[in-house]
Amino acid sequence: MENVKVLVVDDEPNIRDLLSTSLRFAGFSVYAVANGTDAVTAAEKGQPDIILLDVMLPDMNGFSVTKKLRSMGINAPILFLTARDETEDKITGLTVGGDDYMTKPFSLDEIVARIHAILRRTKAAEVEESVLEVGEIKINQDAHDVFVNGTAVDLSPTEYKLLRFLMSNPNRVLTKAQILDHVWEYDFNGEMGIVESYVSYLRKKLDPLTTEPLIQTKRGVGYMYKSTKNGK
Amino acid sequence: MENVKVLVVDDEPNIRDLLSTSLRFAGFSVYAVANGTDAVTAAEKGQPDIILLDVMLPDMNGFSVTKKLRSMGINAPILFLTARDETEDKITGLTVGGDDYMTKPFSLDEIVARIHAILRRTKAAEVEESVLEVGEIKINQDAHDVFVNGTAVDLSPTEYKLLRFLMSNPNRVLTKAQILDHVWEYDFNGEMGIVESYVSYLRKKLDPLTTEPLIQTKRGVGYMYKSTKNGK
DNA sequence: GACCTCTCTCAGGCGGTTCACAGGAAACTC
DNA sequence: GAGTTTCCTGTGAACCGCCTGAGAGAGGTC
Numbered sequence: 001m002e003n004v005k006v007l008v009v010d011d012e013p014n015i016r017d018l019l020s021t022s023l024r025f026a027g028f029s030v031y032a033v034a035n036g037t038d039a040v041t042a043a044e045k046g047q048p049d050i051i052l053l054d055v056m057l058p059d060m061n062g063f064s065v066t067k068k069l070r071s072m073g074i075n076a077p078i079l080f081l082t083a084r085d086e087t088e089d090k091i092t093g094l095t096v097g098g099d100d101y102m103t104k105p106f107s108l109d110e111i112v113a114r115i116h117a118i119l120r121r122t123k124a125a126e127v128e129e130s131v132l133e134v135g136e137i138k139i140n141q142d143a144h145d146v147f148v149n150g151t152a153v154d155l156s157p158t159e160y161k162l163l164r165f166l167m168s169n170p171n172r173v174l175t176k177a178q179i180l181d182h183v184w185e186y187d188f189n190g191e192m193g194i195v196e197s198y199v200s201y202l203r204k205k206l207d208p209l210t211t212e213p214l215i216q217t218k219r220g221v222g223y224m225y226k227s228t229k230n231g232k
Numbered sequence: 233m234e235n236v237k238v239l240v241v242d243d244e245p246n247i248r249d250l251l252s253t254s255l256r257f258a259g260f261s262v263y264a265v266a267n268g269t270d271a272v273t274a275a276e277k278g279q280p281d282i283i284l285l286d287v288m289l290p291d292m293n294g295f296s297v298t299k300k301l302r303s304m305g306i307n308a309p310i311l312f313l314t315a316r317d318e319t320e321d322k323i324t325g326l327t328v329g330g331d332d333y334m335t336k337p338f339s340l341d342e343i344v345a346r347i348h349a350i351l352r353r354t355k356a357a358e359v360e361e362s363v364l365e366v367g368e369i370k371i372n373q374d375a376h377d378v379f380v381n382g383t384a385v386d387l388s389p390t391e392y393k394l395l396r397f398l399m400s401n402p403n404r405v406l407t408k409a410q411i412l413d414h415v416w417e418y419d420f421n422g423e424m425g426i427v428e429s430y431v432s433y434l435r436k437k438l439d440p441l442t443t444e445p446l447i448q449t450k451r452g453v454g455y456m457y458k459s460t461k462n463g464k
Numbered sequence: 465g466a467c468c469t470c471t472c473t474c475a476g477g478c479g480g481t482t483c484a485c486a487g488g489a490a491a492c493t494c
Numbered sequence: 495g496a497g498t499t500t501c502c503t504g505t506g507a508a509c510c511g512c513c514t515g516a517g518a519g520a521g522g523t524c
Binding site (some may be wrong): 158220 | 473
């Protein structure tokens with residue numbers, strides 16, 4: 001992942017900041033704008049590798065922006081952001097080529113995963129593998145498959161996201177707050193007890209197949225995915 | 233850790249002083265302000281490497297300050313300080329990017345440890361290792377793991393913090409008052425006997441695995457972590 | 465509409481953790 | 495060596511964090 005440039009287009013400052021900081025932290029170069037016209041000029045100058053585009057913008061909608069961009073020869077894949085109720089009707093036809101869409105509210109970890117998936121499809125090779133293997137567990141991020149020592153395990157979407165987040169930070173304690181912020185949607189305002197519940201679900205499904213418990217509780221701190229063998 | 237600049241933002245003079253002096257003592261360059269507007273101007277001029285930001289400020293709350301800073305292109309990671317009862321509801325979304333949060337009251341040693349952890353994550357390399365090895369004991373601060381001559385030891389949170397503080401000041405006598413001030417939360421108003429208790433706990437767990445007692449009692453003064461071999 | 469899955473909350477229960485206290489051991493003073 | 499001070503450590507009580515089962519509610523499928 002060599003200096004991938006991401007253009008974020010969203011009129012809500014909160015979302016824009018949230019995306020900017022967390023994508024920047026994930027290793028991307030980010031620049032963000034608030035409306036369609038700015039998006040077009042920014043894309044022209046910046047030559048982004050991927051564009052995150054809110055479908056509902058104050059000046060022009062996502063279609064117009066897309067059309068404009070394509071007509072200018074800017075073919076960077078677009079990840080559309082849309083409210084949940086706009087989904088089916090308005091989005092169909094949008095996700096042609098390498099494009100994709102996500103409904104708001106989304107989880108930060110999921111956004112990053114999607115971006116990687118899109119880049120993998122479009123830029124081919126060069127981007128890292130879609131298989132994440134740490135310790136005794138292997139995840140195929142394209143197929144959303146999980147294998148523990150070779151046997152497939154069936155996980156719910158949230159269980160999957162939680163496991164992926166834990167596995168992408170092996171041998172490092174993650175606080176419940178961190179987990180909540182990355183795995184759950186950004187407008188989730190429930191208690192952290194839910195993290196405990198899902199850790200419990202994961203353990204119940206995974207531990208019978210592993211030689212040792214993989215998710216460790218660090219009392220008073222958080223949880224940690226342990227991988228004794230091939231570190232990192 | 234080459235001259236890391238820390239900006240402290242808190243309206244309570246006590247906390248501000250407490251943080252300033254102890255961070256300065258830990259080797260940081262510190263400058264402190266009391267409100268949000270000052271924080272913004274100070275951050276612009278001073279270009280801090282990390283910001284300690286109280287969530288409840290007289291003029292604007294921490295989120296507004298954050299937003300303002302980010303919109304100005306100031307991307308220094310932020311360590312939020314928040315009262316314990318604000319935790320659950322207001323915290324969501326805070327640990328994004330390199331950011332983190334701590335609840336008041338905190339312990340000074342913990343603040344320093346967190347700052348190092350954040351810098352380690354954001355600045356990558358360049359900052360010191362997360363492994364603290366002195367004499368026969370090795371601590372992995374990412375995993376909160378403790379090894380004595382290779383064998384893992386299970387410590388409670390307070391035991392861990394105490395050991396870390398002792399080990400970060402090897403061959404130097406620490407008074408019980410100092411230990412209390414650094415390891416326990418700043419509003420703790422119990423007796424110093426508790427330090428004796430925890431030293432006792434540590435010795436019971438550590439000494440069976442070491443060749444010689446590592447925590448020495450300096451009668452009438454305090455305690456000292458001894459490391460004959462590789463100094464530091 | 466009946467079923468099913470998934471998400472999330474809640475509460476009971478367990479065990480670890482924190483802390484105070486007090487009797488005994490050790491060290492220092494004279 | 496007696497007395498004093500300081501430190502060590504076992505005991506116990508209150509508390510807190512974590513685990514897990516039970517169940518409500520939303521949404522999807524047939």
